[in-house]
Amino acid sequence: MAIQLTEELKASDVLARFLSQESGVAQTLKKGDVFLYEIGGNIGERCLDDDTYMKDLYQLNPNAEWVIKSKPQ
Numbered sequence: 001m002a003i004q005l006t007e008e009l010k011a012s013d014v015l016a017r018f019l020s021q022e023s024g025v026a027q028t029l030k031k032g033d034v035f036l037y038e039i040g041g042n043i044g045e046r047c048l049d050d051d052t053y054m055k056d057l058y059q060l061n062p063n064a065e066w067v068i069k070s071k072p073q
Contacts, residue, residue: 001017003054005054005055005058007055009053009054009055011048011049011052011054012051013054014036014054014066015034015035015036015050015068019034033070034069035047035048035068035070036052036067036068037066037068038057038064038065038066039065039066039067040061040063040064040065041061041063041064043061047071048066054066
């Protein structure tokens, strides 16, 4: 899934676009089942807040990966 970074794009927008896909595993998931994580750099891994501005985050840590997954139990 490719998403263009804009000044207004938040983590919640990325998740909403993922969950709105009409194929694959995204069809069976709902908000609250999955979260957006930042992985890499000096932070290791962290779950992003829904209000995180993605372009700002990218500028702070351009080498990080963003992964959608569930929270550990």
